[in-house]
Amino acid sequence: MEDGGVQVRSRLKEILTAVAGAREPQVRATARTIIREPFARQTWSELAFLSIGALFAVFGIAFVVITLFAGVVLAITFFGLGIIALSVRGARGFGGFHRQLARSYLGEDIEDPDEFTPRPGFLGWLQSTLRDRTGWRAMAYVGLKVPLALLGILAGFAFWWDAFFCLTFPVWGGSGSSPAVYGLPQVLFGTNFWSGGHSGFLYEVGVFLAGVVFFFAAPWAVRATVYLDRRVLRVLLSPDPVALRVRSLERARAQTVDSSAATLRRIERDLHDGTQAQLVALAMRLGMAKEKLAEYEELAGPAAPDPDRTRQLDHVRQLVDDAHRGAKEAIIELRDLARGIHPPALDTGLEGALATLAARNTIPTQLTISLVGRPTPAIEAIAYFCVAELLANVAQHALASRASITCTENGGWLRVVVRDDGRGGAQLSRLGSSSSGLVGLTDRVHAVDGRLDITSPPGGPTVVIVDLPLHA
Numbered sequence: 001m002e003d004g005g006v007q008v009r010s011r012l013k014e015i016l017t018a019v020a021g022a023r024e025p026q027v028r029a030t031a032r033t034i035i036r037e038p039f040a041r042q043t044w045s046e047l048a049f050l051s052i053g054a055l056f057a058v059f060g061i062a063f064v065v066i067t068l069f070a071g072v073v074l075a076i077t078f079f080g081l082g083i084i085a086l087s088v089r090g091a092r093g094f095g096g097f098h099r100q101l102a103r104s105y106l107g108e109d110i111e112d113p114d115e116f117t118p119r120p121g122f123l124g125w126l127q128s129t130l131r132d133r134t135g136w137r138a139m140a141y142v143g144l145k146v147p148l149a150l151l152g153i154l155a156g157f158a159f160w161w162d163a164f165f166c167l168t169f170p171v172w173g174g175s176g177s178s179p180a181v182y183g184l185p186q187v188l189f190g191t192n193f194w195s196g197g198h199s200g201f202l203y204e205v206g207v208f209l210a211g212v213v214f215f216f217a218a219p220w221a222v223r224a225t226v227y228l229d230r231r232v233l234r235v236l237l238s239p240d241p242v243a244l245r246v247r248s249l250e251r252a253r254a255q256t257v258d259s260s261a262a263t264l265r266r267i268e269r270d271l272h273d274g275t276q277a278q279l280v281a282l283a284m285r286l287g288m289a290k291e292k293l294a295e296y297e298e299l300a301g302p303a304a305p306d307p308d309r310t311r312q313l314d315h316v317r318q319l320v321d322d323a324h325r326g327a328k329e330a331i332i333e334l335r336d337l338a339r340g341i342h343p344p345a346l347d348t349g350l351e352g353a354l355a356t357l358a359a360r361n362t363i364p365t366q367l368t369i370s371l372v373g374r375p376t377p378a379i380e381a382i383a384y385f386c387v388a389e390l391l392a393n394v395a396q397h398a399l400a401s402r403a404s405i406t407c408t409e410n411g412g413w414l415r416v417v418v419r420d421d422g423r424g425g426a427q428l429s430r431l432g433s434s435s436s437g438l439v440g441l442t443d444r445v446h447a448v449d450g451r452l453d454i455t456s457p458p459g460g461p462t463v464v465i466v467d468l469p470l471h472a
Helices: 002-039 039-071 076-105 122-132 134-169 184-189 202-238 241-300 307-341 344-348 350-360 377-399 438-446
Strands: 365-370 404-408 413-420 453-456 462-470
Touching: 002 039, 002 202, 039 076, 039 202, 039 350, 076 122, 076 134, 076 202, 076 462, 134 202, 134 365, 134 438, 241 307, 344 350, 344 377, 350 365, 350 377, 350 404, 377 404, 377 413, 377 462
Parallel strands: 365 404
Antiparallel strands: 404 413, 413 462, 453 462
16 A cells, blocks of 8 residues: 555656646746746837827817717708718827727737718818718727727726835835825735835835836736727728628729720720721712712713613612711711710810810800819719710700800819809709700719709709719
């Protein structure tokens, strides 16, 4: 029995020794991490993020609360909605600052949401701002940042503060004094431990050892609070799934629209360079055939004509004339068709195309255009056809003496305004059909998230405003 007990103890000792040997590298690695962490660059970066974020959280929540309160109080007036919109725009700015702060100090690469692109005009800006999901999500983050900042101060920053005062307590501490400890350490150790009245060497040693514990625990307390902030940042300040889905669909639609525009442009060139050229050549050959028939009749002279031969020549001449006339009509129709697919005037840009429309209009038309960049081909085509159709309506229905075209760029939007001094009364349901009139233009504009507004009181004037994104 004694030998068996010795063997069991020996075996148990070997097992414990093997386990300790296997865990020794892990224990050493953990100890090295704990010792090095207070001096690591990541630790001080997270502390800087916590401190700067807490400071700007105060400014952010003060701005949001004041502007929202003022906007809600004045919401019965139009001025109140403007203040609420200003609050949303300001929150978006604070959100962008915190994203940049996370990139600089945490290495957290949060994708930026789409830039704010308001519609032209104050009402367009107001509507776009109040519907800005990114701004409202940023406002939610500004609100949650305050409790996160308080938690970071009480549970993260407090450990560094307490570690400094506890480690230096043997230098500046005296009889009856106590270190300025607060936050989570005070909750863990209790208030009696830090209260005045204690003295002696053992008390100073205890405070110093507590400072050592706080010093090595501070990085992990900061990291825990920063981890919560990271999660909130990713949820509220990154593009939400709905926005990402909308962005994906908009890109797919833009690619489809641009591909369709390129396809139509290729078809127009093929018709112009291929089919139209062949028809022109055919018309020329038929014209030459007519001339040859005339020459043949002149060479035949005034001899007694053969009735059958004369009848055949007349029939041939009639066929050639019909074919020549049909070829010329086909050329005209093909040219109009190609121009309707993609106007050649757009090859030089929207400015030249609109100048051509204004010059060809039967009513004196003034053109004012100011563009910084060039819209995509699809947007240029939509703007061109809108102006062409609106000028045609002015010439046919408005009884106007003059018209004007204004084309300007505002942010990410293209605004086209067509105005006339006619009799007014224009409505979507009365002018044109769904394929070629104002209704058709509205469908084209809405296909790229644009907007068409008509102001046409009886007696005039008529003003049609078309807002299109620069890039569909």
